[in-house]
Amino acid sequence: MNLPSNVYQARVKAGTLKQDDAQQKIVLLLDQLCRSLENYQPVVHSAGGMFGTLKSLWKKPEQPPRGLYLVGSVGRGKSMLMDLFYEQVPVQHKIRTHFHIFMQETYKRFHVLKQQSGKGGDPIPDLAKELAQKAWLLCFDEFQVNDIADAVLLGRLFEQLFALGVVVVATSNVNISSLFQNRPGADAFKPFIKILSQQMQEVELNAAQDYRLGRPEDEKRWLVPCNAESKERLDHIFLRESKAQPIKEEALTVMGRSLRIPCAAGDVTRFSFTDLCDVNLGVGDYLALAQRFKTIILDDIPRFNPDNMNVIERFTMLIDVLYEQNVKLYASAAAEFDEIYRKEDRRAFFERTISRLNEMQGQNWGNAKRIM
Ligand SMILES: Nc1ncnc2c1ncn2[C@@H]1O[C@H](COP(=O)(O)OP(=O)(O)OP(=O)(O)O)[C@@H](O)[C@H]1O
Ligand SMILES: [Mg+2]
Missing domain, CATH: 3.40.50 (Rossmann fold)
Structure with a gap:
């Protein structure tokens, strides 16, 4: 495996990136996460077939590695670092998406499953299982919660995704504790904030400059x-x-x-x-x-x-x-x-x-x- 730090250093040497100590610290955390993900088997992918089912009865599900939540001001290199991680991480079932796009697709699928499950049915467990089977490493660019509908859907969906062993890496301009705060319905969202903080290590990227400025x-x-x-x-x-x-x-x-x-x-x-x-x-x-x-x-x-x-x-x-x-x-x-x-x-x-x-x-x- 080529670790993110190797790639980062190579790019600094080639002159495509400037050496930045704050970014360097994050890169080391990304290295660590790559290593822990290398041999990690999430529940959702370990219980396949007869043998797998029996085995999974005895085997305690493996504790998923904690994901990362990169927060910081604009232009500091959060998306660049997450992309670098995404390219190197030795996981086959992974997706990297902009959070807006993810939400759009999730709503679409939610409505289809809701129709299939009939009146009173709850499509969220199926939605979570489907998603986790497709990818158990989810990388989101610009994580945000815009309205109460998003807040409700996300809270329930992520709870189930984490239970299935999914690992999440995200970039955002907002701290986890400030997501969807000071809005009507914010209190109901608090348990989700707690879950996100448990499942993701929040790290602030205080890079030296906004790398977009002046370009x-x-x-x-x-x-x-x-x-x-x-x-x-x-x-x-x-x-x-x-x-x-x-x-x-x-x-x-x-x-x-x-x-x-x-x-x-x-x-x-x-x-x-x-x-x-x-x-x-x-x-x-x-x-x-x-x-x-x-x-x-x-x-x-x-x-x-x-x-x-x-x-x-x-x-x-x-x-x-x-x-x-x-x-x-x-x-x-x-x-x-x-x-x-x-x-x-x-x-x-x-x-x-x-x-x-x-x-x-x-x-x-x-x-x-x-x-x-
Ligand atoms: N160390 C660096 N040297 C040179 N360019 C860099 C460096 N870090 C980031 N950049 C470039 O700066 C631009 C902004 O970086 P990026 O998009 O990752 O910022 P961001 O923190 O995600 O910002 P936002 O919060 O606005 O999404 C990108 O084009 C990126 O490639
Ligand atoms: Mg970004």
Whole structure:
């Protein structure tokens, strides 16, 4: 077996990775886990066939090795280290997946099994068994619990997975004890937090730097096109800018009305273009947003349709306000900002928007102290 530490050192020597003492410590833990997994036989895979069944009657199930939960700020190398471990670990039945994708697939399978099991049936034990048979080493990137439905499903599913001897490795920006906290229903989730802490060793990666900072591709603020990659980049930016503070819903009062902010974390908010520029909002709303938030993330700006001047004017108004208030804007868009509204169709006022957007792409834009 080629241990993660050997591969890490080889990459440092080759110059593709910088030596980082904090990462080095984690690499040693990953080495240890590789060694303990080498000869580990989980219950779910040891009780196969007649002989196996008899044998498993006498043999006490082996205690699974404790997995790892890598937590830390953005860009520190958590995913990189987990991938390095995943490539080297001598386990055949393993999967590595982004947690969002895992949840989507799990819900789909849950509904199929629920239909098969009929009214009142509980699909979770079958779901857990199916999954554990496919893979008993699960590596999750960006472990998170977003809502009460996820919390309920995960709690029950993981309890069963661990009972079957499954080992979990995960990366996250949130400590285990903070998963799904300060939300309605959080108390019911506490037993799951305890189980996760028992089954996974939580280690913080305090790497020297955010390795994405300063790389031109990671500093871009206007991402083209609106695809999964841009969305993922904006996810990272959201976490980085909000310092991974919990996401909350908020309301701002604008001229006696209430403006709902569905997604706010620290000084950052995130909207889809449609929800911000294709609804009945005006300059007062944008100003309230710009005064409350230092950073605004805007998803899915489409190419502008000259027949829909309302939307174009609202966007122009939004950019004017964000510019005046020195707010950082990160966006995904169907085209570069000087092509989003075709030159042939464009009204003169939009030249100002382009010029401002251009200035707002600068790396220091939005870092100045704000005059409120
Ligand atoms: N020691 C290193 N030397 C050079 N590049 C590194 C080093 N560690 C990580 N990187 C690179 O930095 C980038 C960010 O690392 P990675 O994606 O693993 O961070 P992360 O901790 O998972 O961040 P996030 O919390 O945002 O998911 C990756 O492209 C990775 O390859
Ligand atoms: Mg990551």
